[in-house]
Amino acid sequence: xxxxDLGEFGVIDLLTRMVVDQRxxxxxxxxxxxxxxxxxxxxxxxxxxxAKAVTDLFTTDTMVEGVHFTRETTPWEDLGWKSLAxxxxxVASMGGLPTYALVTLGLPPxxxxxxxxxxxxxxxxxxNEYGLAIVGGDMVRSPVVFITVALTGAMxxxxxxRTSARPGDLVAVTGHLGxxxxxxxxxxxxxxxxxxxxxxxMRSHRRPRPAVTVGQSLVESExxxxxxxxxxxxxxLSKLCRASGVSAKIFADRLPVHPILKNRFPHDSxxxxxxxGEDYVxxxxxxxxxxxxxxxxxxxxAAVVGEITDGEPGKVTVVDAQGIEIxxxxxxxxxxxxxxx
Amino acid sequence: xxxxDLGEFGVIDLLTRMVVDQRxxxxxxxxxxxxxxxxxxxxxxxxxxxAKAVTDLFTTDTMVEGVHFTRETTPWEDLGWKSLAxxxxxVASMGGLPTYALVTLGLPPxxxxxxxxxxxxxxxxxxNEYGLAIVGGDMVRSPVVFITVALTGAMxxxxxxRTSARPGDLVAVTGHLGxxxxxxxxxxxxxxxxxxxxxxxMRSHRRPRPAVTVGQSLVESExxxxxxxxxxxxxxLSKLCRASGVSAKIFADRLPVHPILKNRFPHDSxxxxxxxGEDYVxxxxxxxxxxxxxxxxxxxxAAVVGEITDGEPGKVTVVDAQGIEIxxxxxxxxxxxxxxx
Numbered sequence: 001x002x003x004x005d006l007g008e009f010g011v012i013d014l015l016t017r018m019v020v021d022q023r024x025x026x027x028x029x030x031x032x033x034x035x036x037x038x039x040x041x042x043x044x045x046x047x048x049x050x051a052k053a054v055t056d057l058f059t060t061d062t063m064v065e066g067v068h069f070t071r072e073t074t075p076w077e078d079l080g081w082k083s084l085a086x087x088x089x090x091v092a093s094m095g096g097l098p099t100y101a102l103v104t105l106g107l108p109p110x111x112x113x114x115x116x117x118x119x120x121x122x123x124x125x126x127x128n129e130y131g132l133a134i135v136g137g138d139m140v141r142s143p144v145v146f147i148t149v150a151l152t153g154a155m156x157x158x159x160x161x162r163t164s165a166r167p168g169d170l171v172a173v174t175g176h177l178g179x180x181x182x183x184x185x186x187x188x189x190x191x192x193x194x195x196x197x198x199x200x201x202m203r204s205h206r207r208p209r210p211a212v213t214v215g216q217s218l219v220e221s222e223x224x225x226x227x228x229x230x231x232x233x234x235x236x237l238s239k240l241c242r243a244s245g246v247s248a249k250i251f252a253d254r255l256p257v258h259p260i261l262k263n264r265f266p267h268d269s270x271x272x273x274x275x276x277g278e279d280y281v282x283x284x285x286x287x288x289x290x291x292x293x294x295x296x297x298x299x300x301x302a303a304v305v306g307e308i309t310d311g312e313p314g315k316v317t318v319v320d321a322q323g324i325e326i327x328x329x330x331x332x333x334x335x336x337x338x339x340x341x
Numbered sequence: 342x343x344x345x346d347l348g349e350f351g352v353i354d355l356l357t358r359m360v361v362d363q364r365x366x367x368x369x370x371x372x373x374x375x376x377x378x379x380x381x382x383x384x385x386x387x388x389x390x391x392a393k394a395v396t397d398l399f400t401t402d403t404m405v406e407g408v409h410f411t412r413e414t415t416p417w418e419d420l421g422w423k424s425l426a427x428x429x430x431x432v433a434s435m436g437g438l439p440t441y442a443l444v445t446l447g448l449p450p451x452x453x454x455x456x457x458x459x460x461x462x463x464x465x466x467x468x469n470e471y472g473l474a475i476v477g478g479d480m481v482r483s484p485v486v487f488i489t490v491a492l493t494g495a496m497x498x499x500x501x502x503r504t505s506a507r508p509g510d511l512v513a514v515t516g517h518l519g520x521x522x523x524x525x526x527x528x529x530x531x532x533x534x535x536x537x538x539x540x541x542x543m544r545s546h547r548r549p550r551p552a553v554t555v556g557q558s559l560v561e562s563e564x565x566x567x568x569x570x571x572x573x574x575x576x577x578l579s580k581l582c583r584a585s586g587v588s589a590k591i592f593a594d595r596l597p598v599h600p601i602l603k604n605r606f607p608h609d610s611x612x613x614x615x616x617x618g619e620d621y622v623x624x625x626x627x628x629x630x631x632x633x634x635x636x637x638x639x640x641x642x643a644a645v646v647g648e649i650t651d652g653e654p655g656k657v658t659v660v661d662a663q664g665i666e667i668x669x670x671x672x673x674x675x676x677x678x679x680x681x682x
Contacts, residue, residue: 001453001454001455002450002451002452002453002454003448003450003451003452003453003454003457004450004451005454006454008480011454011457011480012480014454014457014458015457015461018458018461018462018465019461019465019475022462022465022469023465023468023469023474023475024468024469024472024474025474026440026441026472026473026474027472028438028439028440028471028472028473028494028495029440029441029473029474029495031438031495032390032393032395032438032440032495034440034441034495036441036474036476039476039477040475040476040477040478041477042477044477045441045443045476045477047441049373049390049391050390050391050393050395052373052391054373054391056397056493058441058443058476058477058491058493059443059477060443060445060477060478060479060489060491061479062445062447062479062481062489064447064481064482064483066484067481067482067483068481097369097372097373098369099367099369099370099373099375100367100370100375100377100386100388100399102386102399102400102401102491104401104403104489106403106405106487107344109343109344109345110343110344110345111343111344112342112343112344113342113343113344113346113347113352113355114342116344116352116355116356117355117359120356120359120360121359121363124359124360124363124364127364127365128363128364128365130369131365131367131368131369132367132369132370133364133365133366133367133370133377134360134364134381135377135380135381135386135399136380136381136382136383136385136386136399136400136401137381137401138401138402138403138489139349139352139353140403140405140408140409140487141405141408142405142408142485142487143407143484143485144483144484144485146447146481146483146487148401148403148445148479148489148491150399150401150443150489150491152397152399152493153369154369154370154372154373154375
């Protein structure tokens with residue numbers, strides 16, 4: 001059997017089972033009182049930092065040319081920005097601050113030096129803006145460009161995880177959905193379009209801004225369940241539900257779509273909001289009273305978009321204003337197999 | 342200009358300059374008293390762990406199919422072992438213990454599930470043996486197999502670095518050189534060979550054992566300069582010399598070559614010891630009195646193989662028993678450019 005037959009979830013389940021069943025505990029970590037508190041399967045791993053009430057966070061994310069980006073839609077400088085942004089967003093979704101990064105570059109020998117400089121320029125821009133430091137990495141020859149970033153983070157308080165959503169919880173998001181997907185769609189369909197809408201949407205795709213401050217606010221408000229929206233809101237909510245053993249309902253009419261996106265893609269904005277991906281806003285759940293309180297207090301804005309229900313783990317349905325189920329279109333995608341139903 | 346014209350050192354220099362010049366300090370790290378003590382350019386990055394006399398270590402290493410391994414010479418289970426071994430060795434060369442690992446797999450959709458299980462089996466074997474825990478990762482579609490491991494470590498005491506070698510220091514290594522390279526050579530030339538020599542050499546290539554305990558002993562003995570031998574002893578010593586701004590001389594007749602390697606490849610054992618790579622022993626320097634004392638005390642054995650001299654930074658010459666310079670053959674290799682002189 002090949003991994004494309006098993007699909008992404010199947011492969012991850014298999015490997016997670018192996019790791020959990022066959023792994024001895026980290027005896028070295030314990031030597032330094034580094035007790036693991038969040039294991040494989042969440043946005044980051046987390047462990048106590050020994051002394052003090054600090055938790056260490058640890059995550060990694062990869063972009064492969066032709067799979068996660070093309071040079072046409074993502075210039076090198078933006079690629080540098082985005083390769084760190086996806087990792088910073090994982091740290092943000094736990095409620096932490098990013099600290100140190102290692103950058104691994106897989107490059108064909110024909111890569112232009114100027115392009116490489118642009119890549120690093122973008123990485124340094126976002127590093128400086130978010131207060132983290134690149135402290136090394138690895139560079140290897142590869143027939144295809146890939147960038148892997150490993151990032152540490154730190155936080156005080158309880159990391160927000162994926163496994164604690166409960167039926168009756170409300171589901172909220174901390175910013176607009178679909179703008180990044182709209183930018184990609186626009187570049188693929190009308191690469192030469194310019195103007196306010198094109199600028200806004202392309203910028204949303206190329207320069208996403210991870211929600212680090214928002215993540216800290218959520219932790220301070222005692223939100224305990226969160227993840228970031230990277231693969232598409234419906235797909236990511238499904239992952240959160242799967243981790244928590246619950247289902248969810250999304251109210252299509254409450255999805256926060258930016259007016260520019262709605263105006264430029266009036267027929268597609270809901271699909272883009274549900275499945276566009278790379279929004280890097282945070283998705284969180286909690287009791288109705290708590291979520292309503294937090295949503296009204298967040299300075300950058302947030303919106304209730306659904307609720308957690310009993311049911312098949314990971315099942316997400318989308319309903320209209322009358323509560324009637326509507327097909328959700330293409331919800332994210334499978335890294336190895338065919339698109340999911 | 343393309344990166345193959347600039348060569349590996351040129352590219353690394355360029356990016357290091359950019360990072361150092363344009364990087365703001367890690368303001369987030371400082372929030373948690375995580376002060377960076379070893380920056381980009383060493384085997385790992387290192388920072389104080391906040392409270393307690395603990396230093397955090399952080400490293401990453403990548404293997405790409407067709408560049409760092411082929412499926413013929415490295416079966417999947419061994420590939421799993423080796424992908425972690427090279428990272429553990431970096432932590433060992435600082436004097437630390439490996440703690441937590443994230444594994445990124447780039448895989449073609451046609452990858453066999455059984456092969457993936459074998460890969461993880463090898464990773465879990467070395468993880469359990471060395472007391473670290475795999476706590477997550479990322480999996481992406483890629484036309485070529487690559488494995489990136491990011492590893493944290495921790496230590497008490499002063500990390501051993503590359504920049505502190507001084508003229509007059511002796512250079513020593515903590516185990517046999519060239520056995521891994523001999524294993525690769527044997528598999529490429531006589532893939533069907535079996536017997537004691539083939540078993541030993543192939544095992545040296547496929548199941549290297551990072552020198553974690555030895556690294557700790559060196560730190561306890563107050564050795565301050567070390568790195569691991571991964572690209573070949575001559576090439577790695579050259580990197581250490583470059584980082585320290587010194588030259589070095591290697592005594593060819595003192596290179597510790599295992600009798601099996603010497604017997605199986607009598608004409609090539611010195612070249613393999615100098616340039617074979619993936620030995621994962623430690624290379625360290627220090628004053629003659631200190632190095633001689635440490636070498637005689639290490640239970641696993643160690644050998645003085647050269648000395649640090651004044652001269653062009655990074656220049657390494659190889660001399661025979663009479664002190665006459667001999668050509669060193671192919672000393673390691675450049676990831677992007679032609680073989681070095």
